[in-house]
Amino acid sequence: MSNDAPLIEAPKKNPLPLVIAGVVVLALIAGLVYALFLRGDDDKETVRIGVVGASDPYWDIYVKAAKDEGIDVEIVDFTEYSQPNPAVTNEDLDLNQFQHIVYLADYNVSNDQDLTPVGATAIYPLALFSERYDSVEDIKAGETVAVPNDPSNQARGLLVLQSAGLIKLKSGGSIFSDLADVDEDASKVKVKALSAELTVTSLKDLAAAIVNNDFVDKAGLKFEDAIATDDPSDPNALPYVNIFAARAEDKDNATYKKLVEIYQDTKAVTDSVQEVSGGTAILLKTPVEDLEASLAKVEADTKAQKK
Known part of the structure; x- marks a missing residue:
């Protein structure tokens, strides 16, 4: 063969299939990440709180404030006081906020339950x-x-x-x-x-x-x-402090504690609570330990009374 003869070049690899394969892999990864993101959002826990009077404007403000802190809250309305405690006991709700300690003590004793306060809201005159x-x-x-x-x-x-x-x-x-x-x-x-x-x-x-x-x-x-x-500022009125209540096994739940803080510390919420109460609410941040101690005393007195 003459040295001047043209060399036959080896066929060049077509890069298109590799590019397509790369795009497909990237698309699959992106799709998987997106799907996981969506699924995580769908599975995000929503805290269900039972109240009597969901039409009070501060609940909408509260839900938005919780959302801003990354917590989804659903307010569930009840028309009778007898309903929210069984709903928490039966795990239809996570929390409720409608009652004072005396009411909770009577429920616990009468139904052999152990719902417990996780935070104070306010005390109202009767x-x-x-x-x-x-x-x-x-x-x-x-x-x-x-x-x-x-x-x-x-x-x-x-x-x-x-x-x-x-x-x-x-x-x-x-x-x-x-x-x-x-x-x-x-x-x-x-x-x-x-x-x-x-x-x-x-x-x-x-x-x-x-x-x-x-x-x-x-x-x-x-x-x-x-x-x-009556006089809600009387120290003897502690058993009539309104509370967030949860199941006993959830009393240390960090999310629930944060929800109490949001209620207590969000000025738009507390201002609205005062407006709805006609300025009569005495807003409180009573330590949970004091609430638990008051509940325990009232429960003991209630049990003795029922004997």
């Missing part, structure tokens, strides 16, 4: 309202006044009536007082018990009624129109 009278002195002897029928708020309502001079309690009054403790002969008015949501709607048929704070604004009442109230 007030007496009337559509007929401007003062308790104007209420006529023998008329009927209503109190809530749940044990904790019934006792507290009866203490308000006694302080107002409308009734006398045989035992002098305690967190366990009920209608049987009313000394009818020594009392100015008759007392009947209604579910908490009905005391306010029955005002037109009564001389007056104890109305739980949750229902005052919703009924179109003004807090300043109350004709009698």
